[in-house]
Amino acid sequence: MKKSITNLCMLLCFISSASPLAGQTPHFKAAVIPANLLPGEPVSVAIAGASGKNMRLSLVNKQGRLARAVFWMLSPRAFIEGNIVQAALVTVPVTASSGDAALRIENGDAVIKEIAVTIGTREFASEVIALDERNTEIRSVTTAKKIQQANKLLSILSHTGTDIYATTAFVPPVPAHTRRTSFFGDRRVYTYTTGETDAAIHAGIDYGVPTGTLVRSSADGKVALAEYREVTGYSVVIEHLPGVYSLYYHMSKLAVKQGAVVKKGYVLGESGATGLATGPHLHWEIRVAGENTDPDICSMRPIFDRDALLAKLEG
Numbered sequence: 001m002k003k004s005i006t007n008l009c010m011l012l013c014f015i016s017s018a019s020p021l022a023g024q025t026p027h028f029k030a031a032v033i034p035a036n037l038l039p040g041e042p043v044s045v046a047i048a049g050a051s052g053k054n055m056r057l058s059l060v061n062k063q064g065r066l067a068r069a070v071f072w073m074l075s076p077r078a079f080i081e082g083n084i085v086q087a088a089l090v091t092v093p094v095t096a097s098s099g100d101a102a103l104r105i106e107n108g109d110a111v112i113k114e115i116a117v118t119i120g121t122r123e124f125a126s127e128v129i130a131l132d133e134r135n136t137e138i139r140s141v142t143t144a145k146k147i148q149q150a151n152k153l154l155s156i157l158s159h160t161g162t163d164i165y166a167t168t169a170f171v172p173p174v175p176a177h178t179r180r181t182s183f184f185g186d187r188r189v190y191t192y193t194t195g196e197t198d199a200a201i202h203a204g205i206d207y208g209v210p211t212g213t214l215v216r217s218s219a220d221g222k223v224a225l226a227e228y229r230e231v232t233g234y235s236v237v238i239e240h241l242p243g244v245y246s247l248y249y250h251m252s253k254l255a256v257k258q259g260a261v262v263k264k265g266y267v268l269g270e271s272g273a274t275g276l277a278t279g280p281h282l283h284w285e286i287r288v289a290g291e292n293t294d295p296d297i298c299s300m301r302p303i304f305d306r307d308a309l310l311a312k313l314e315g
């Protein structure tokens with residue numbers, strides 16, 4: 001699995017428009033990495049020759065829009081043949097079905113270009129997790145506090161900033177060889193003490209580390225949240241790029257405060273079993289425009305490779 005992902009990531013795609021559509025300049029160019037996509041994979045795009053305040057990019061297929069991209073102006077600015085280059089980053093949803101899809105670039109209501117891509121098939125594991133009374137309550141009982149905390153997190157993760165902190169591949173927050181107790185995209189069924197069940201998809205990777213293990217930032221960034229949450233315990237969220245966040249859950253102790261700028265490897269706190277946890281572990285998650293993104297792919301290559309994209313655009 002790992003090898004096939006790496007190979008896919010090595011594929012670079014270069015598209016130059018042959019027949020301009022309405023609203024498109026004849027100099028339109030786009031570069032996409034990678035060319036063949038998998039569920040959970042981040043896709044980066046550089047666009048030149050089409051700019052505007054209302055530029056958008058979405059991943060679409062026959063069923064409609066699968067995901068929206070975060071869109072930003074490269075900083076420092078880059079130009080190709082006199083045209084400013086814009087950046088977009090979108091994650092293929094972990095639930096996306098395989099087959100033909102497209103990256104649809106729009107300016108306002110006008111479709112500027114559709115770039116054909118293919119979404120491959122990916123297998124995910126299944127697991128059943130029996131929750132005790134405490135965890136059943138954490139997961140199944142809605143409280144005003146939980147709603148307020150969920151809304152706050154949603155608002156952070158849907159915010160697209162302008163700062164570029166991380167330019168290299170991410171590193172796991174605990175030693176990479178650590179035993180994993182759950183994987184990205186696992187199809188989960190929780191069983192409650194009441195006998196009821198609930199299905200979910202695991203959004204990140206769980207590392208089975210003992211309480212007190214140092215948890216480190218997976219890339220340069222800025223602390224967007226560092227506090228106790230009822231469902232995820234002591235939690236840290238780091239902003240790395242516009243709309244790109246990493247999340248660390250169930251810790252026993254926090255070592256950073258909101259607003260701190262951290263380097264890759266900086267200690268964020270210690271692991272634990274706070275919040276919804278059946279034992280000590282660290283939950284590590286990455287979001288792009290709110291979409292769950294595979295941390296392993298983000299560890300294999302930069303999530304947005306500016307140099308590789310610009311080189312492709314320059315062709």
Ligand SMILES: [Zn+2]
Pocket residue numbers: 182202204205206282283284
């Ligand atoms: Zn987890």
